[in-house]
Amino acid sequence: MPLSNWPPVSVVMPVLNEERHLEEAVGRVLEQEYPGDLEVVLAVGPSKDRTQEIADRLAADDKRITIVPNPTGKTPAGLNTGIAHARYDIVVRVDGHGVLTQGYITRAVEVLDESGADNVGGVMAAEGKTPFEMAVACAYRSRLGLGASTFHQGGKAGPADTVYLGVFRRAALERVGGFDESMHRAQDWELNYRIRKTGGLIWFSPDLSVTYRPRSSLSAVAKQFFHTGQWRREVIRRHPETANKRYLAPPVAVSLLVVGTLLGIIGLITGISLLTLGFLAPLGYGLAVVAGSAMEGRYLPWKALFWLPMVIATMHVSWGLGFIVGLQERPTGPALTSPGTA
Numbered sequence: 001m002p003l004s005n006w007p008p009v010s011v012v013m014p015v016l017n018e019e020r021h022l023e024e025a026v027g028r029v030l031e032q033e034y035p036g037d038l039e040v041v042l043a044v045g046p047s048k049d050r051t052q053e054i055a056d057r058l059a060a061d062d063k064r065i066t067i068v069p070n071p072t073g074k075t076p077a078g079l080n081t082g083i084a085h086a087r088y089d090i091v092v093r094v095d096g097h098g099v100l101t102q103g104y105i106t107r108a109v110e111v112l113d114e115s116g117a118d119n120v121g122g123v124m125a126a127e128g129k130t131p132f133e134m135a136v137a138c139a140y141r142s143r144l145g146l147g148a149s150t151f152h153q154g155g156k157a158g159p160a161d162t163v164y165l166g167v168f169r170r171a172a173l174e175r176v177g178g179f180d181e182s183m184h185r186a187q188d189w190e191l192n193y194r195i196r197k198t199g200g201l202i203w204f205s206p207d208l209s210v211t212y213r214p215r216s217s218l219s220a221v222a223k224q225f226f227h228t229g230q231w232r233r234e235v236i237r238r239h240p241e242t243a244n245k246r247y248l249a250p251p252v253a254v255s256l257l258v259v260g261t262l263l264g265i266i267g268l269i270t271g272i273s274l275l276t277l278g279f280l281a282p283l284g285y286g287l288a289v290v291a292g293s294a295m296e297g298r299y300l301p302w303k304a305l306f307w308l309p310m311v312i313a314t315m316h317v318s319w320g321l322g323f324i325v326g327l328q329e330r331p332t333g334p335a336l337t338s339p340g341t342a
Contacts, residue, residue, distance in 0.1 A: 005036075006034070006035040006036030006106075006109065007036055007088070007089065007090055007109065008036050008037035008038065008039075008087070008088040008089075008090070009034065009036065009037070009038055009039075009088055009090045009091070009092055009105060009109065009167075010038075010039050010040075010041060010083075010086030010087060010088040010090070010091050010092065011029050011038065011039065011040045011041070011091075011092045011093075011094055011105070012041045012043065012079060012082035012083055012086055012091055012092070012093055012094070013025070013026070013029075013040065013041070013042050013043065013082065013093075013094045013095065013096060014043045014045070014070060014075045014077075014078025014079050014082060014095070014096070015042055015043065015044050015045065015047075015051055015055065015078070015095075015096035016044075016045035016046075016047050016051065016070075016073045016075075016078075016096070017045075017047045017048055017049050017051055018047070018049075018051050018096030018097060019047070019049035019050045019051050019054060020097075020213075021096060021097040021099075021213050022051055022054050022055065022058075022096050023054055023058065024099055025094060025095070025096055025097065025098055025099055025100075026040060026042070026058050026065070028099050028100045029094060029100060029105075030062060030064065030065075031102070032100065032102070032103070032104065032105045032106070033102075033103075033106075034105045034106055034109075035106065036109075037088070038064060038105070039064050039065075039066065039086065039087060039088065040062075040064055040065045040066070041065075041066050041067075041068060041082040041083075041085050041086050042055050042058075042059070042065060042066070042067045042068070042082075043068050043069075043070040043077075043078035043079070043081045043082040044067055044068070044069060044070060044078075045070045045071075045072070045073030045074075045078060046071065046073050047073075051096075055067055066085060068081055068082060068085045069081075070082075072181075074181065074184050075184070075185075075187060076179035076180060076181045076183055076184065076187040077181045079093065079178075079179045079187070080178045080179050080181060083170070083173060083178060086170075088170070089169065089170045089171070090109060090112065090167065090168070090169065090170065091167070091168045091169075091170055091173065092105055092108065092165075092167045092168075093165045093166050093167070093168070093188075094165060094210075095165065097212065097213040098165065098210045098211065098212055098213075099210065099211035099212075099213070100210055100211075101125075101208075101209045101210065101211065104208055104209070104210065105167070107205070107207050107208060108120055108121075108122075108167040108205075108208055109167070111157075111167075111203060111205045111207065111208065112167060112169065115201065115203040115205075116201065117200075117201040117202060117203035118168065118169050118171075118172035118195050118200035118201055118202065119163065119166045119167065119168045119169070119172065119192060119195060119200070119201075119202050119203070120163065120166070120167050120202075120203045120204075120205055120208065121160075121163025121164050121165055121166045121167065121202075121203075121204065121205070121208060122163065122164065122204065122205050122206060122207060122208025122209050122210070123164065123206060123208065123209045123210070124140070124164035124165075124210060124212050125141075125209045125210060125211050125212060126138075126140035126141055126211075126212045126214050127211050127212065127213070127214075128213075128214055128304075129213075130216065131301060131303035131304040131306075131307060132216060132217070132218070132304070132307050132311075133213070133214050133215075133216055134300055134301065134304035135297070135300065135304045135305070135306075135307035135308040135310075135311045136214035136215060136221060136307075136311050137212075137214050138296060138297050138300060138304070138308060139296075139308065139311045139312050139315055140212070140214065142292075142296040142312075143296075144289070144292040144293070144296055144312055145296075145311075145312050145315055146315070155204065155206060156206070157203070157204060157205045157206060157207075158203070158204060159201060159202065159203060159204075160202050160203065160204035161189075161192065161193070161196070161202065162188060162189045162192040162193075162202060163192070163202060163203070163204050164188075164210060164212075165188070165210055166188065166192070167208075172195055172200050173191075175195075175198055175200075176191065176194040176195055176198055176200075177194075178191075179191050180194075183231065183234070183235075184231065185227055185228060185230075185231035186228070186231040186232060186234070186235050189235060190235055190238075190239075193235075193239060193242065218307075218310060218311070218314055221311060221314050221315065221318070222314050222318045223318075224318075225314070225315050225318035225319040225322065226318040226319070226321060226322035226325075227322060228319055228322060229250065229251070229318065229319040229320060229321065229322025229323035229324075229325075230322040230323065230325065230326055230327050231322075231327075232247055232319075232322075232323055233322075233323045233326045233327070234326070234327055237326075247323075250316050250317075250319040250320035250323060251320040251323040251324050252320075253285070253316060253320055254316070254317055254320030254321055254324060255320075255324070256281050257281055257282050257285060257317070259278070259281070260278040260279065260280065260281025260282055261278065261279065261281065261282050262278065263275045263276075263277075263278025264276050264277070264278035264279035264282075266278075285313075286313075289309050289312050289313050289316075290309050292312070293305070293308040293309040293312060296308070
């Protein structure tokens with residue numbers, strides 16, 4: 001049943017170098033036809049492209065849009081700044097390269113009301129435009145690429161460890177001190193962990209879907225997943241109890257690939273044939289990725305299918321290497337030291 005009184009909502013968007021997608025992302029928010037009041041707060045970082053110019057033009061054209069500066073350019077700082085300037089008690093997080101499906105905000109507010117959760121979210125529906133981006137999107141959605149995460153693949157409604165982006169009760173954000181600005185990545189997972197530790201509920205709903213625009217080059221994917229691996233290790237360093245098989249699989253796989261390859265090379269140099277069996281590790285991995293890609297990407301155009309094995313291998317290896325290397329310097333920014341304090 002629809003709510004009788006629709007609460008006002010604040011949409012907070014941290015944006016940096018989003019020239020390509022910002023206008024579409026903001027446009028989809030403004031086209032939501034939400035029954036209550038709605039505002040959009042753009043926390044704009046020091047971009048190297050036309051992001052600031054586009055943001056200024058959008059704000060000039062629609063009085064619902066407010067622009068606030070985010071001098072650090074870091075996502076958690078932008079989120080906290082945007083939330084501080086937001087007026088309303090329900091906060092919708094949207095990224096500059098995320099595209100809300102029609103009715104997303106309306107349904108999210110309904111799910112908040114129905115579930116009593118502190119944060120609700122749904123499916124990260126990766127969608128590419130070029131053949132390469134289609135391959136990346138397929139890898140995001142497949143078990144072979146990013147595992148069995150519910151918000152990548154969908155599933156039944158219910159409690160979750162984390163959700164994509166999120167629609168929050170402001171009270172929950174204030175209770176845990178907001179986003180940890182020392183977590184330059186993985187800040188959403190870490191925030192949801194603290195909400196759960198203070199008794200809050202995170203709720204996944206398959207009714208909620210946001211189109212995600214993936215990276216457009218192999219080097220960009222490698223950089224993204226290397227940093228993701230580094231920050232996942234930082235999460236586990238801070239919260240060791242959060243380690244699980246899914247997050248440890250990439251570094252273990254990379255270690256086996258490296259060891260197997262080195263043993264094989266040593267076997268060739270020394271003539272010890274038994275050691276050359278080490279090559280079975282990279283060979284077996286490569287065959288598994290190619291076979292899995294053929295299955296997962298069977299619906300893709302051939303150019304996208306060509307890219308898929310390279311994309312998946314890049315994701316795995318970059319993530320694993322990032323996890324193994326970890327952060328070389330302690331992250332900057334205000335850190336939160338316990339689940340419920342700033």
